[in-house]
Amino acid sequence: MRTRRMMVALGSAAILVTAAACGSGGDGGGGGGDGDFTKDLTLGTGGTGGVYYPLGGEYSEIYEDAVDGLKVKYTDSGASVENLGKIYQGDWQLGIAQSDTVNSAIAGDGEFKGAKVDNVGWIAALYPEAAHIVTLKGNDIDSVEDLKGANIAVGDVGSGTRAVSDAILDAYGIKKGDYKPYEQDFESSLDLLKDGNIDASIFVVGTPTGSLGSLAATHDVELVPLDEKKAKKIEGETRFDAYDIKADSYKFLDEDVTTLSVAATLVASTDQVSKDVAYEITKATFEKSGKITLPQGDLISKDYALTGRNDVPLHPGAKKYYEEQGLL
Secondary structure (H helix, E strand, O other), X not given: OOOEEOOOOOOHHHXXXXXXXXXXXXXXXXXXXXXXXXXXXXXXXXXOOOOHHHHHHHHHHHHHHHOOOOEEEEEOOOOHHHHHHHHHHOOOOEEEEEHHHHHHHHHOOHHHOOOOOOOEEEEEEEEEEEEEEEEEOOOOOOOHHHHOOOEEEOOOOOOOHHHHHHHHHHHOOOOOOOOEEEOOOHHHHHHHHHOOOOOEXXXXXXXXXXXXXXXXXXXXXXXXXOOHHHHHHHHHHOOOEEEEEOHHHOOOOOOOEEEEEEEEEEEEEOOOOOXXXXXXXXXXXXXXXXXXXXXXXXXXXXXXOOOOOOOOOEOHHHHHHHHHOOOO
16 A cells, blocks of 8 residues: 655755764764665655656555565655755655756755765666746746746755756846745645746646646646757756757647756665665666656656766666666
8 A cells, every 4th residue: 555654845954954964874874874774665756746746656656566575655745855865864765856956965066065965876867857937928927037026936945946946047147136936846836826926937847747737728828938048058057958848748838948957867775775676676667667657657768767867876776787788
């Protein structure tokens, strides 16, 4: 039976300060413990309105079926930063996170400044995620420049969306104080937009996402594009890639929308998830991807598996699988 544990998202700073404090020991928690392996795993996902949560639910069942004695419960969360922080602390064993955020965790920069994460191993890049800048017709927001002075949802506490939001706004000279930020999860941001409490929402999610399609069924939704030169400039200065949301992704689009993308990535604790279990999880991620009912399931492929990894170490179990597949 699937167990869903409700979480109250902690602030990023609180997560990382706690993680840093817990990470210096060798008790099986963060910071490279002695390897207290378990088959009772918790998979951190994201908000219930995004893709991470239902995808985590489907994969938790796949992993339980693939590995004898394995139990995987999935939980909603603030997403990338919170999931990595919880793995670092030893509270959770698996997590879905943006590839740029995983790189920040390993490097000890960005949201992870002062809390370099050393017990997280890469399992797989799953699919590309696109930054969506969403507004409603009538809000007079036709370009990113129009976001100056606006009320903007910039991502949930503990998510990786805030870094993307900051990169986009900074590229257009829109600084803190030039707009009012709302730290909301994806679903809540769409509710605020629908009710007229914010002017726009920026979020990073797999394309297409059903919640946006549902909003478009009752409201005139618009996606605000990035200038192609600006997108390429951001690509050259950050861990984000220039990307086009195709016109056929949503019924309300008439043309492709230039934006940024990252990879949705599955990671695992190297302290608590053994090489053998990680190997079976990696194998099942690809060989059982046909069981994924979400549109993103069609994008999950071994050919994409190492996209965005950069300096993130592979989990030893994933490394074994990719070596067998001739990908390393």
